[in-house]
Amino acid sequence: MAAIQKFQFQNSPGGVAKLREKLSQTLFPDELEDATWDYGVPLQDVKRVAAYWRDDFDWKKFEDRINKLPNYKASVTVDGFDPLEIHFVHKRSSKNNAIPLLFLHGWPGSFLEVEKLLPLLINEKQSGGASFHIVAPSLPNHGFSSGVKSRGFGLSQYSEAMHKLMLSLGYDQFACAGGDWGMCIGRVMSQRFPTSLKVCYYSLVPSTPPSPATPWTFVPFLIKHLLKMYTAAESEGLARSQEFQKTGMGYYQLQTTRPQTIGYLLADSPVGLLAWIYEKLRDWTDNYPWTDEEICTWVSMYWFSTAGPAASVRLYYESLRGEFPTKSGGYVPHVKLGLAYFPKEIFRLPKAWGSSLGEVVFEHEHERGGHFASWEVPEGVAGDLQVMFGKGGGAYGAVKVDKN
C-alpha cells in the first residue's frame, strides 16, 4: 500500500528571488509593426505579464490558494521505473456512496484546473445530482509530482500510475474526467484497466470518421459529408480543427521530436516559458478573460514544478512510442463515455463520429468554452458530470460504490 501523506506547498524564497532577478534582466526581442497574435504572443502582452510576475504577483496568495485544497502525496511505483511521489488533491464527499472521480489535467494545465469544479461538485444540497469523491493529481513530470528519470514513460505508464493511485485510495472502481493528456490517459487506462475504470468524460473528443468497415455509420457519414450536412457548430468546428492543424501544431511537432532542445528554452528563460504557455491560454480558449494573476499562476506551476518545466514536454515525445501510442485505441469497449463538445476546442469534430470511441451514454454540445473547459466554464462541466452520473443519467450506477 502506498504511504499517503498530507502535503503543504511552500514557495521557495530563493527561487522567487532568482525568478525576479532573471525577469529584471530579460532581453526582449522586437516585434513587427503590424504583427498580431497570428505571429505569436504580442510583445506588449509579454512585457506586461512579465512585469506583473516580477513586481505584483502575490506569492503568498499563490501558496494559500494551493494549500486551501486538501493536498496529499503518495508513493507509486510503475513497472520498470523508480518509485514516484505523486501529488494529488483528494476531496471526499460526505456521502459514502459518492462516485470516485479521477480528474486528470493536461499540458499546459495542472491539478489546479479542478479548483473551480470542487465547490460545484461537492454540493451536497443538490438533489438528483450525483456526489463525487474527487482525486485530482499532478501528473508525473508536472506540478508537485516527481519527475521521471528514464525513457519509456509513456501513456501506458501514466495510466498505470493513475490507476495505482486510485487503488491505493481504496477506489476499486472509478470514473475519469479529462481533456488534453487527461483524455489520452483516460483512453489508455480504459483499455488497460476496464474492470476499474468504468466511465470516462472527455472534454476533448478524439473521434475519427466512421470507417467503411461499419457501413451503418459510414454511409450516413459519407452522405452528410458530401452534402455538407453538418450543423453550423459542426462546420465551424471542422474549420477550426483544420485551422489548428495548419497554424497551431508547431509546439506539438517540437515537443514530440525534440523535447530536450525545447527544455533549454523553457528552463533558462522565464519569459520564454511565459510566452510558450500564454500563447496556448489565449489561442485555445473561447475569449477567456485571463487576468495577469491567472496567467502567472499557470506559468508558475511550470516554473516551480518539482520536475522543472522541461520535464513536462517529454510526454509528447513518449506518447508517440511504447505500447499505447496516442493514435491507438479506436473503439474501446466496456467503458461508458460522456462526450462534451466545446466550440473553441483545438479540434471539434462532428457529434456522430463520437460513436467511433465507445459506448456514448452522454453528449452535450456547449455554447461556450474551449480547451480548458473546467477553468473557462466550470458550471458547464460540473453540470455535465452531475447529469451524466445522476439519477436517469447515462452513467448512473455504472461505477459500483458499495465498498466506499
Added chain:
Amino acid sequence: MSATQPFQISVPQEKIDTLKSKLSQAEFPDELAASGWDLGAPLADVKRLARAWENWDWRQAEERLNKVPQYTTPITVDGFHELNIHFVWQKSEVKNAIPLLFVHGWPGSFLEVLPILPLLAAPGGPAFHIVAPSLPNFGFSSGVKTRGFGAKQYAETCHKLMLSLGYNEYVTQGGDWGFYITRAIGYFYPSHCRASHINMLRADPPTFLKHPTLALQHKLAPYSQKEKDGFARTEWFGKEGRGYFIEQATKPQTLAYALNDSPVALLAWIYEKLHDWTDSHPWTDDEIFTWISIYYFSTAGPGAAHRIYYEFMHPRPDSISREDLHRWIPNVKLGLAYNPKELSVLPKSWCRTLGPVVFESFNESGGHFYATEKPAFLARDLRTMFGKGGGAFKVVKGKSGYDRTPRAYPAKL
C-alpha cells in the same frame, strides 16, 4: 556605388558583457538517462559549451573576421524602409571575373562563404568577384520592421545589391534559404541572374505532361540504392526534423522571446542543427561560438532571423510560393550538388525538373552546410561549372572569368 562603405565588425562591449553574465547565471534542465541525441541536444554538450562560450574571446574572432573585406550599402526594397545591407566582397584582380552572389540560409550566415574565398581565388580556374551578404534580419544587416518581407523582397534585396556594385549580370550559389532566394532571383530577374549553383535540392517528381523525358526515365529506371537512402533521409527529416520549421513558420514571435533572452536557448537551438544537419562535421568550439555569436550579436537581434520562415510560408499575392520554387524556372542555367546527408535528398530525375541543368556533382559525403563541410567540393563545382568547357562557361556577357580569351588566336599584326 558611393553609398557603399567599408565595414568592420565591432560589437559593443556591453553586449559581450551581457552574454557572459547571462551564461554565468544559466539554469539548465535535467535530462533522461541514455538520451543521446534522440530527444535533442545532449545536456552534457550544452553545459560544456555554455561554460566554454562564457570564457571564449569574441574579440579574437572579430579580429579574424575583419581581415575579410566587408562593406555595407543601403538598399530599398519596394514597399519597405531602407535597409543597411552588410556583405563580404572579395574582388578579383582579373578584370573579367564572374560576379558571384553567395546566399546563406538559417542557421547560417555570411561566415559560410569564408572557406571558399581562398579556394576560388587560387589560380587555375575562372576568377570570381564574390559577394556574400548578410540577409536582412541576419548578421550585420538591418532588421525588417514590417510584415510581408518574403521571397520577392529577399530576391529584390540581393539583386539590387549586385546592381549597386555594378554587376548587371551575375551568377548565384545557395543552399537552405539560399536555395529559395537564388531561385526567386532567377524567377524575378532572368536577364540578370544567368546561372545558379544550388546544394539543397527541393523538387517534385517529373510528370509526363511537363517533363516527358524525365518522367519516362523515372518510370523505367528503378531507384538506385543511393536514391533509396536519399528517400529514407528525406523521410526522416520530414517526420523527425521539422518541428523547428513548423514553429518558426507559424509562431515566430512566441519563439523569439526565449531565443532573445537566453543565450543557452539560442545555443541549443542552433547547435542541434549543426549536429543533425551535417555529415559528422567535426565542429570546433571556435566555429560553433562564431556561428552562434553572429546570431547573438546580430543587428536585428536573435529573435528576428527566423521570421523568414513565416514570411515565405505566407507569400503575398505578388510574390511566389515555396512550391513554385520547386518547379521549372527557365533561362537560368543550373548546377546541382547532391550531398548524401542533406535534408532533402531526391533523385536526379526529380531534381532535373528544376531548370536547364548544365552541371551536377554527386558527392560521397557531406550534408546541409556544403561550403562549411566540403569547401573543396564546392569550389571544384563552381570552377568546373563556370570554367573553360563548363556548362555555364561565359554565361555572363563579357565576364568569362579569364582575362585572356580561351582560344589562343594569333595576335593581330
